[in-house]
Amino acid sequence: MSGYKNINNNLENRFIKYTKIDTQSDASSPTCPSTLKQKNLGLILVEELLEMGIADAEMDDNGYIYGTIPATTLKKVPVICFCSHMDTSPDCSGENVKPIIHKNYQGEDLILPDDHAVILKMNEHRDLEHQIGNDVITASGTTLLGADNKAGVAEIMEAANFLIKNSEIKHGEIKILFTPDEEIGRGVDKANLTKLGADFAYTIDGETLGSIEDETFSADGATLTINGVSTHPGFAKGKMENAIKIVSEIIEQLPKDKLSPETTQQKEGFIHPVGIKGQVEHAEAQFIIRDFNNEKLKAHGELLESTVKSILTKYPNSTYKLTIKPQYRNMKEVLDKYPKIVKYGIEAIERAGIVAKPQSIRGGTDGSRLSFMGLPCPNIFAGEHAFHSKKEWVSVQDMEKAVETIVNIACIWEENS
Numbered sequence: 001m002s003g004y005k006n007i008n009n010n011l012e013n014r015f016i017k018y019t020k021i022d023t024q025s026d027a028s029s030p031t032c033p034s035t036l037k038q039k040n041l042g043l044i045l046v047e048e049l050l051e052m053g054i055a056d057a058e059m060d061d062n063g064y065i066y067g068t069i070p071a072t073t074l075k076k077v078p079v080i081c082f083c084s085h086m087d088t089s090p091d092c093s094g095e096n097v098k099p100i101i102h103k104n105y106q107g108e109d110l111i112l113p114d115d116h117a118v119i120l121k122m123n124e125h126r127d128l129e130h131q132i133g134n135d136v137i138t139a140s141g142t143t144l145l146g147a148d149n150k151a152g153v154a155e156i157m158e159a160a161n162f163l164i165k166n167s168e169i170k171h172g173e174i175k176i177l178f179t180p181d182e183e184i185g186r187g188v189d190k191a192n193l194t195k196l197g198a199d200f201a202y203t204i205d206g207e208t209l210g211s212i213e214d215e216t217f218s219a220d221g222a223t224l225t226i227n228g229v230s231t232h233p234g235f236a237k238g239k240m241e242n243a244i245k246i247v248s249e250i251i252e253q254l255p256k257d258k259l260s261p262e263t264t265q266q267k268e269g270f271i272h273p274v275g276i277k278g279q280v281e282h283a284e285a286q287f288i289i290r291d292f293n294n295e296k297l298k299a300h301g302e303l304l305e306s307t308v309k310s311i312l313t314k315y316p317n318s319t320y321k322l323t324i325k326p327q328y329r330n331m332k333e334v335l336d337k338y339p340k341i342v343k344y345g346i347e348a349i350e351r352a353g354i355v356a357k358p359q360s361i362r363g364g365t366d367g368s369r370l371s372f373m374g375l376p377c378p379n380i381f382a383g384e385h386a387f388h389s390k391k392e393w394v395s396v397q398d399m400e401k402a403v404e405t406i407v408n409i410a411c412i413w414e415e416n417s
Contacts, residue, residue, distance in 0.1 A: 002162075002351070002352070002403075002404040002407035002408050002411070003166065003169070003407075004158075004159070004162050004400070004403050004404050004407055006158075006396070006400050006403075009396075010158060010161075011154060011155070011158045011396065011399055011400060011403065012101065012135070012137065012396045012399070014154040014157055014158060015099075015137070015147075015150060015151060015154035015394075015399065016099045016101075016137070017044075018041060018044075018146070018150040018153055018154055019097045019099050019139075019145060019146040019147075019150050020097055020098075020099070021037075021040050021041045021044070022037050022040075022088075022094050022095045022096075022097070023035070023037060023038045023040070023041050023086050023087050023088050023094065023146070023150075023180075024037075024087065024088050024089070024090055024093075024094040024095075024183075025038065025087035025088070025089075025090060025180065025181045025182075025183050025184045025186075026090060026184070027090060027184040027185075032062045032063065032180065032181065032186065032189060032190050033062065033063035033087070033180035033181055034087075034180070034181050034184060034186070035087075038063050038086050038087050038180045038181075039059065039063050041086050041153075042059040042063055042065055042086060042178065042180075043059065045057075045059075045065055045086075045153070045157065045178060046058060046059050046065060046067075048157060049065075049067045049157075049160070049176070052160065052161045052164050052165075053164045054067040054068065054069060054160065054164065054176070056068050057176075060192070062180070062190040063086075063179075063180040063181075064177065064178070064179055064180065064190065064191055064192070065086075065176070065177065065178035066175070066176065066177060066192075066195060066196060067160070067175070067176040068173060068174070068175055068176070069160055069163055069164060069171075069173070069174040069175075069176070070173060071171065071172045071173040071174075072167050072168075072169065072170055072171055073170040073171065073172060073414050073417075075170075075172070075414060075417045076172075076417060077171070077172025077173070077413055077414050077417040078172065078199040078200055078413060078417070079172060079173045079174070079175060079197060079198045079199045079200075080172065080173075080174055080175070080198065080199070080200055080201065080202070080409065080410060080413055081174070081175040081176070081177050081196060081198035081200070081201035081202070081375070081377075082156045082159070082174065082175075082176060082177070082201070082202055082204060082406055082409075083156075083176075083177040083178070083179065083201055083202070083203045083204070083366060083367070083370070083377070084149045084150075084152030084153045084155075084156055084178055084179075084203065084204050084205055084382070085149045085152075085153075085178070085179045085180070085181075085182030085183070085187050085205065085366060086149070086150070086153060086178050086179065086180055087180050087181055087182060087183050087184075087187075088144060088146045088148065088149075088150070088183065089144065089148065089183045089387065089388040090183065090184065091144075091388040091389075092143065092144040092388055092389055092390060093142065093143045093144065094143055094144055094146060095143065096142075096143065097139055097140075097143045097144070097145065097146055098114070098139060098140035098143075099137055099138070099139060099140075099145060100112070100113070100137065100138050100139070100140060101135050101136075101137050101396070102135065102136045102137070102138065103135050104133055104134075104135065105128070105131050105132060105133070105134055105135070105136045105395075106132060106133075107122055107128070107129075107132055109121050109122075110136065110138060110393075112138060112139070112140055112141030112390070112391075113140055113141060114140040114141040114142045115140075115141035115142055115390070116141070117141075118141040118142075118390045118391060120138065120386075120391050120393060125385065125386060125391070125393070127207075127208055127209075127385055128393075130209065131395050131397075131398075134395040134396065134397040134398075135395060135396040135397065136393055136394075136395050137393060137394050137395070137396065138391070138392070138393045139390065139392065141390055142390065143390065144387070144388060144389060144390060144392050145392035145393065145394070146392070147382070147383070147384035147385070147387065147392055147393065147394040148183075148205070148382075148384045148387035148388065148392065149182065149204075149205045149382065149384070151204075151382040151383055151384050151394045151399055151402070152203070152204035152205050152382040152384075152402075153178060154399065155204055155382060155399055155402040155403050155406060156176060156178075156204055156406060158403045159403045159406035159407050159410075160174075160176060162403070162407060163407065163410065169407070169410075169411065170411065170414045170415075171410035171411055171413070171414045172410070172413060172414050172417065174410055175196055175197065175198045175201075177191065177196055177198075177201070179191060179366055182205075182365070182366050185327065185328075185364075187366040187369075188366050188369045188370055188373065191370070191373075193370075193373060193374060193375055196375075198375060199375075200338065200341050200375070200376050200377070201367065201370055201375050201376070201377035202341075202345060202367075202377060202378060202379070202380050202406075202409060203365050203366050203367040203370075203377055203378075203379045203380070204379075204380050204381075204382050204402060204406065205365050205366070205367075205379055205380075205382055205384075206359075206361075206379045206380055206381035206382055206384075207381060207382075207383075207384055207385060207387075208357060208359075208381060208383075208385075209354060209381055209383060209398045209401060210349050210354040210355050210356050210357045210381060210401075211357045211358075211359050211380075211381040212342065212345045212346055212349060212356060212357065212358055212359070212378060212379070212380055212381070213358075213359045213360065213361045213365075213378060213379040214331065214332055214335045214342045214358065214360075214378045214379075215292065215330055215331065215332040215335075215359075215360040215361065216292075216328070216330055216331050216332075216360070216361045216363065216364045216365065216367075216368045217269070217290040217291065217292060217328075217330065217361070217362060217363060217364060218290070218291060218292065218293070218294050218297045218328070218329045218330045219288065219289070219290050219297075219326075219327040219328050219329075219364055220288070220289040220290075220297060220301060220324050220325060220326055220327055221286070221287070221288055221289070221324070221325050221327050222286070222287040222288075222289055222301065222304060222322060222323065222324045222325075223284065223285075223286055223287075223322070223323045224247065224250070224284065224285045224286075224287065224304075224308060224320065224321075224322050225282070225283075225284050225320065225321040225322075225323075226243040226246045226247050226250075226278070226282070226283045226284075226318060226319075226320050227243065227281070227282055227318060227319045227320070227321075228240075228241040228242055228243030228244075228246055228280060228281055228282070228283070228315070228318045229241040229281070229315075229317045229318060230279070230280040230281035240280065241315045241317055241318045242280050243278055243279070243280060243281055243282055243283035243318065244278050244279070244280060244283045246283070246311060246312070246315055246318060247276060247278065247283045247284075247285045248276075249311050250285070250307055250308055250311050251273050251276075251285065253307050253310070253311060254271055254273075254303075254304070254307060255271075259271050259300065259303075260272065265362075266360075266362075267292050267293075267360065269289075269290050269291025269292065269293075269296055269297065269300055270289075270290055270291075270300070271287055271289050271300050271303065271304055272287060272288050272289070272290070273285055273286070273287050274286050274287065274288055287304065288327075289301055289304070289324070290362075292330055292360065293330075294329070294330070301324045304322065304324075305322050308320050308322060327364070328364045328368040328369050328372070329368065329372055330368075331367055331368045331371040331372070331376075331377065331378070333371075334371040334372060334376050335371060335376055335377075335378055337376070338376045340416070341376055341377075341378060342358070342378050344409060344412045344413060344416070345378055345380060345405075345409060346358065347408070347412055348405045348406075348408035348409040348411075348412055349380075349381075349405050349408075351404075351405075351408045351412075352401050352404040352405050352408060353401075354401055354405075361379065365379050367379050380402070380405060380406075380409075381398070381402060381405075382394075382399070382402055383395060383398030383399050383401075383402055
């Protein structure tokens with residue numbers, strides 16, 4: 001047992017304070033961070049870290065937060081980093097978030113006050129079955145909550161404060177990293193791993209209580225450009241080759257009963273159109289391609305290209321360009337080389353009195369890319385649910401268990417060194 005207690009509701013108070021700060025990222029922005037408002041939270045976090053005694057806490061020009069909890073042991077222990085992201089998703093408003101604590105939840109429908117059409121029902125959110133008697137936090141119905149990933153930020157901050165105040169707990173040097181822009185895929189673009197100086201890491205950005213994730217999709221992004229033939233529509237017979245219609249026909253030809261997000265689950269991959277724009281003469285479509293297996297990922301890209309070529313045979317005067325670029329790879333390739341990282345994570349969860357649930361992520365995390373940048377990094381639960389939506393929620397009790405797990409991880413690495 002870690003010995004951690006949520007004294008004076010400090011954990012939920014931290015979390016609520018952070019959620020009220022708008023930190024939405026913006027994929028259309030070229031800057032880092034993509035939105036300056038992310039630094040508003042960053043400044044508060046640095047101030048709090050300094051106040052609790054983390055003397056080297058700082059935020060760099062790109063909005064990354066670094067800090068060190070000094071070792072309390074003479075043993076030579078690997079340096080462990082705990083990482084969460086500060087930004088929230090652009091998919092749903094993050095402005096004027098009004099968190100609500102629903103005390104002693106008893107399974108009732110949670111009708112959110114600012115939009116009564118937004119209702120959390122247990123039959124739609126199965127993990128609510130495990131929250132009877134707990135305190136569930138939601139937003140008010142017009143915004144996301146921001147538990148993704150401010151729950152993780154609050155949990156790391158609370159664990160850091162606990163370890164600083166309880167120096168009799170033996171642990172090695174611990175690093176803290178808070179990143180911007182994870183939600184738009186740029187979370188570790190400018191992370192300075194030399195400055196960080198960690199050997200291994202854990203992102204605190206998972207969903208269900210007890211989950212630990214050591215596997216993600218491998219991911220590619222594809223851009224398809226069609227150059228058609230434009231002419232006056234009044235005199236277009238036999239001449240016009242409409243690039244918009246060609247792109248639409250290609251998308252229509254892709255499989256509908258498989259290889260799409262809406263028809264796949266577990267380890268099944270997909271080809272997913274995420275954007276389309278253009279005119280008669282020139283049109284462009286953006287795709288994301290996902291699979292847990294790199295060979296299958298490659299095959300999905302080849303299927304997309306063969307579909308394009310097949311459709312283009314009907315349009316002899318049109319041309320295409322398909323560019324497929326890697327985005328991230330399955331972190332399991334790296335983590336399998338360092339089995340202790342996941343093993344100690346599972347033990348830490350079990351010490352908190354929880355059943356550990358090893359899982360795969362149908363997506364990616366900062367840990368995906370950190371692993372391939374030389375910092376092996378699985379993902380630990382933060383308790384966040386229904387993220388990127390107005391129905392997002394987290395429970396205080398699940399967050400408490402996440403704090404316990406973080407503290408336990410630090411102790412276990414020291415014990416086994």
